[in-house]
Amino acid sequence: DFQLTQSPSFLSASVGDRVTITCRASRVISNYLAWYQQKPGKAPELLIYAASTLQSGVPSRFSGSGSGTEFTLTISSLQPEDFATYYCQRLNYYPRNIFGQGTRLEIK
């Protein structure tokens, strides 16, 4: 079965830090990947699609890269509002969606 594996599962960082989250696919998916941010008690919000294209309105400190099986989400300078859980999502083989298990980003 296809899987998306995120690492780390938990990340502790400080405001102003640069952080990177990795999402690895069990098979090649080209750049058919999205990233979402979810804050406690809220629905996820789309950050990035096509592995690296920023959704309208998302701050430029967020960036995505990768293709094939390895992808990264980078936040260049953490802001207090960025502490949340991040999920990657496979976008090919639509409509069957697969999500990564999530990376929880907390304040150090």
Place this chain on the structure above:
Amino acid sequence: EVQLVESGGGLVRPGGSLRLSCAASGFIFSDYDIHWVRQVTGRGLEWVSSIGSAGDTNYADSVRGRFTISRESGKNSFYLQMSSLTDEDTAVYYCARVRLLCTGDACYRPFDYWGQGTLVTVSS
């Protein structure tokens, strides 16, 4: 303003049924696919089902045969009829809209709007 508002969650006994609703506004109802995604408290996201603008439906293996997704144009609403519920179905259920986004010669279908979620608890 695009809005998706879920309702219909609650407490149901194992083996019971429940119908979730997702009321849509702020966009042309018939132009978009809608998906249901669920999340066990403190856990990750699990795709449940989808209905396309043409009415085509798809289901995760874990719910196929027990859940039915539908849409009602006159009410701008989507539904998830759930039956034979087990405790493994306990979760917050979100409806989410798919946006077709194209860059270069490729197109992608991420979820651009989500509802606030409705909690389903299956317990005796």
